[in-house]
Amino acid sequence: MPKLPILGDTSSISENGLAGFDHNFLTGKIEDLVKWSRTRSMWPATFGLACCALEMMATGAAHYDLSRWGMEVFRASPRQADLMIVAGRVSQKMAPVLRQVYDQMMEPKWVISMGVCASSGGMFNNYALVQGVDQIVPVDVYAPGCPPGPETLMHAILQLHEKVENGEITRRRQEMGAGAGIMVEQRDGQTASKVIIGKRE
Amino acid sequence: MSDEETTEGVEEIDDPNDEEIPSTVSHGQNVLHPTRENLLEVIENLRNEGFAVCIDVTAVDYLENPKRDLPITVKPERFEVVINLLSHTKRERIRLRVQVPEDEPTLPTLFDMYPGSEALEREVHDLFGIHFEGHPDMTRILMPEDWEGYPLRKDYAVGEIPVQFKEAPGS
Amino acid sequence: MFAGLDPLFIGDAGTIEILLIVIMKVVVAFALLLVSVMLYIWWMRKFIGAMQNRVGPSRAGPFGILQTLADGIKLFFKEDLIPNQSDKLVFKIAPFFSIVPALLVFTVVPVAGDFSSSGDGTVTWFGNKTFVQLADPHVGILFVLAMSSIAVYGIMLAGWSSGSKYPLLGSVRASAQMVSYEAALGLALVAVLMKTGTLSTHDIALSQNGGITDWGLVITGFIPFIIFFIATTAELNSPPFDLVEAEQELVGGFHTEYSSIRFALFFMAEFMNVITMSAVMVTLFFGGPGGYYPSLGPAWLWGLFWFVGKVFIFASIFVWMRGTLPRPRYDQLMDFGWKILIPLALGWVLLLATLDVFKDRGNDGGLSQFLVLIISVTTLTLLAGLLMKSIQLGKQRRELDGEEVFG
């Protein structure tokens, strides 16, 4: 590809797609626009699991009103959703489903782990629950609480907005190694589990 | 069927039962201790007496607690299936505790009398590994199908993982 | 030479001017429609928010007015996906089947012009007299019907080509629902056409410029408008008749598998259709741009004002229904369409025709004149009675069936 005066070296675009863009005046402004649009219109998937789902819905309701950020469009189809709010405890049986739904979502996608059960298993440290959803999907923001009140969830969402505004628009999330990077080997209940900290395989 | 007939029927069937089946009273509720063999018969009688609803079927694993209060005639086994019946007409509950041995954890199903016990029995099967003979769909209900072991048994570990207090990666 | 291509142009006009005017109209109509869709979606979300004691979008731009823009940009930059199991070509084409008709319908709607009681609905630009509408074919209304039928294909093909079960159900629902309501829509239209005696949208709007008593709403006797309104709602898949999407039942209906810009096209087409069909409704029943014209400023501007105002009210009514009404079941929807709307529309057309004949013969004043009226009205009443009875019977039969099922 020829070298264009404004875009800079574009030879890597053919190889890497948009991710190959150098950052310059033009692309920089487009980036700002895209980031702005992503923070203003982040459609969550309806992924309610347990107690937290009620608080998630309460956040969307009249008193707290997620629609201010254009987020009242809860999409039932994962294809159209940008944000997965894992609201509640994830059981071993649900884990594959959760991963499947995450895979069905289109890039760019973000995950908020809402509540302690989703973040770390919470008080249910037992055979049935996945001890932290970050073992399955990369998590961007962890919202603490059991369940987190609507204010906490809103705070988490605003944190995510900030993250999106400061991040890059083109890189795929998985390659960036998001999530806390804690892996726990799945247990059968009989033996002690092995905990791996660090890079996901 | 009028009221009087029902009450008469109850008394007739009740009397022989009290002799045969060891019964106790626990915190204001009647508890019967039938054996596996006469369970269905007892329940059939109870049902005719007006215990029309099977409220609950659950089990207890007495692996670590063999000394529990049971009538002398009842031989304690590892498992105990607890069946709660409710009579709307008498506004009364009755509980049945059936001893189920470890080496042969089977029990006849209540499905034919109380179809509502279907899910409850499946749950007991899933979590305790007690097989209900004659149940139409004796599969796991709560755990994934390929799960090994029966979680609520006492020899099944809780599956705790130690709490991590470590540095986050990359920092 | 261009005058030959476009029958709109009245009087002599230079080639360049005509070219300019046509291009200008196309660009303005296109941009106007897109901007109004953008604003409409924003207004919808704000209005629903207000109905539900919420604020509604408020962060994107002042009062959140750029909300739709943000949605659009986001969707544009989202990853696109064509499912493996899908029929790839059809899957790609389907959204365009949906959005192009939505855009095209707007070409025949008279948007502005001097529609006062003395006006003839034209404006003079560059010394040319022309209509403020992109085209005025003689078959204008049929064009609207044709386009709204083509839009069905978009939805049907989208659902079918997705290669997935929920969208398939959605597309089956879509085709049945739209075909049924198309009939009611057309029959309700006939009443207007009969009264105005023309198919051209401009002439229809112009024939209503005498004030409220001349509006299609009044001269056709309200019923066709009600039928048209309900049928339009169903045709648009607007709630409460949004069975095609029915988020609670079919997840997303026909567009479940769509993401990114393709989904945005469906999204846009849906709301564009609401606007264009509101505009059609205004043209047919509410006098188009007609209204009170003070002698202040150019007259066509007042026409635009009235037109936009009326369309806005209709579009808001659609939002209102969206926020309030529960969704009927699929079979109930079909029952309603076939057993109530279509017979009603048909009967009403017959009644109107009878009255017209009665009026035409008004001069002879003889007995035969009243005879026609009485016989027709009695026949219609009888037919209506029979119909109601049959509906009732059908319902009873279903209840009996139900008993067998539920015991």
Added chain:
Amino acid sequence: MSQETERSRPEDEEVETAERVYRRGEDSAILRLSESQVQSYNPEDDRRMVINMGPQHPSTHGVLRLSLEMEGETVLRSKPIIGYLHTGMEKTGEQLSFLQGPTNVTRMDYSSPLFSELAFSLATEKLLDIEIPERATWIRMLMCELNRMSSHLLFQATNGMDIGAVGAMIYGWREREEVLRLFEKITGLRMNHNYIRPGGVAADLPDGWRDDTLQILDNLPDRLDDFDSLFTGQPIWHERLQGVGVINATECLALGITGPLLRSTGYAWDLRKDIPYLRYEEVDFDVLVGSYGDCFDRFAIRLNEIRESMRIVRQILEKMPEGDYRIQDKKVTPPPRSRIDESMEALIHHFKIFTEGFKVPAGEVYVAVESPRGELGCYMVSDGGPKPYRMHIRGPSFTNLQVLPHMLQDCLVADAVAVISTVDPIMGEVDR
């Protein structure tokens, strides 16, 4: 809605009904296939197809999964698949002391958490054989009735949304929020309160609770009337709910169904009235029953039960006695905060109770309360230690879910949504 009607008796031919409800063979309402078989099941008749509804579907109330065998849009057989929220709470309950127990059980039925706590506490108290103070009892009743209101309001919200009326969703939540606000003031949390504990309640009612409660009671009737005008008289609503998902009393009894589902068939059974616990015999209220057993009856019963609960709460406000909010039994109750600063013994006592817990005499007990969804029972076995040897909660939703295949047979997908919605399962309680 009539008031309490004459109670019909279970019929003789119950066995036959039972067989009809849950036939075993091919023609049963249930798709008798295991989960993996359902996954790959392809009906031979190519007019049929199997659709998976859930576990991630907007109208399955969380993570219920239904496999529906359909011909067109008509459901032929179905199979509810549960367990996607199995949390192992009964196992965890064996690790927690009796004092910590309510923390665990409150997370089961997350839309009416106080009832699980109540059942657990009542069971523990029965094992301990203690009598809690009057005021504590009345506080429990107050909280439970308020919770019943919030739970039914939640039902109105989700039900409205499932039928397609998005407005109802927001209105329901708006009203519920008022109740939650009071809960937050009293218990410190909006949900999962851990407020009702063995021996009483966690804290006394705060200042001004009476005014706050009265404010809710004053505001709510108008809002409920809004629900009435929005739904109860609306033709589309009638069409969607009336005659859908019909079930009769015999089938209910056979399947062990309780709560509003049972009452909708005209069978007036309410534990508060029939086997009273707490002080329900001292308050005046009506048990609401339906007459058709369809979705509309269930909707109407729940809506009007909110009104009944408000009636009860008003009586509770009048009758609320003064006194202690928890039992002053050194064995069960930790010493008050002020005593800890003064006395070493109190500190040790406090430490002991919260680390070791208190010992509960050996025995086993079953206690049931009427939760908004039906009979919520707690079966508890103690071996004399500080932790329950076995703790089992009988969740009403779990049993109620069994009715789904039967109700769904031969109805349309849209009806399926309405039926699931009016059965109102809370998956946390189903899977535990």
